[in-house]
Amino acid sequence: SGTRDVVAAYWAAAEARNWDVFGALVADDVFYELPQTGERVQGREAYVRFNSEGFPGEWHVIIDRIVVGERDAVSLVRFTDTNGSQTGLCFFELDHDGLITSIRDFWPEPYAPPAERARLVERY
Amino acid sequence: SGTRDVVAAYWAAAEARNWDVFGALVADDVFYELPQTGERVQGREAYVRFNSEGFPGEWHVIIDRIVVGERDAVSLVRFTDTNGSQTGLCFFELDHDGLITSIRDFWPEPYAPPAERARLVERY
Numbered sequence A, B: 001s002g003t004r005d006v007v008a009a010y011w012a013a014a015e016a017r018n019w020d021v022f023g024a025l026v027a028d029d030v031f032y033e034l035p036q037t038g039e040r041v042q043g044r045e046a047y048v049r050f051n052s053e054g055f056p057g058e059w060h061v062i063i064d065r066i067v068v069g070e071r072d073a074v075s076l077v078r079f080t081d082t083n084g085s086q087t088g089l090c091f092f093e094l095d096h097d098g099l100i101t102s103i104r105d106f107w108p109e110p111y112a113p114p115a116e117r118a119r120l121v122e123r124y
Helices: A002-015 A019-024 A044-054 A115-120 B002-015 B019-024 B044-053 B115-120
Strands: A026-034 A039-042 A059-068 A072-081 A084-094 A100-106 B026-034 B039-042 B059-068 B072-081 B084-094 B100-106
Touching (some): A002 A019, A002 A059, A002 A072, A002 A084, A019 A044, A026 A044, A039 A044, A059 B072, A072 B059, A072 B084, A084 B072, A115 B044, B002 B059, B002 B072, B019 B026, B019 B044, B026 B044, B039 B044
Parallel strands (some): A026 A100, B026 B100
Antiparallel strands (some): A026 A039, A072 A084, A084 A100, B026 B039, B059 B072
8 A cells, every 4th residue: 555655665764864755755744752752853854853863873674564554554663773673663644645744653672571470471 | 444343342342351252352363472571372262361360450441543454453552550551552463254363562661761862852
């Protein structure tokens, strides 16, 4: 679908540091939110700057999966930098021109499995 | 869509502790994975037990959003118990009978926003 292509192009542009292409995929008034930190960025110019200047150094992103709705999608990605590798979940909303209007991402960290339910699970 | 209804029914059954309905929504060989802890549960019976016995005490779950693909979906939920409230992200896959065959969830925690990008964001 078109929505899947837009999300794939978004991550490909980020991986390539092609900020012109990246910026052209988002709406003028794109809205970004990171609920875990309470950070927010509004507008294309600020959002491109956040991505191009906010993550200096070596990093790579690989798409693991995209769940595609009609005008929304969720990507599961693996982000790797010099500190190691992290899982990222990113919600996208698109407008009728296929531009990304909102992005909300989540970065869950590993934690110890609760001992009280150990008898109910396997480990991997 | 049918997929949206199945995911909504899954959370409604969990909230109601209606484990018969809950179990009837998942496939015989349902596969559950919690990548953050490396916990895994296989099969309907074990998965119902994990849910019915693994989370004793008072808790509630509210659906914030569901992104619906054809045979897959992602739900964003708010889970509240005596310790407070958490965001949960849950990936579902369904078979052609509409039964849930796999569930993978993520529980991202709040963290401090990196100081080095403070100039690039607003706070909320």
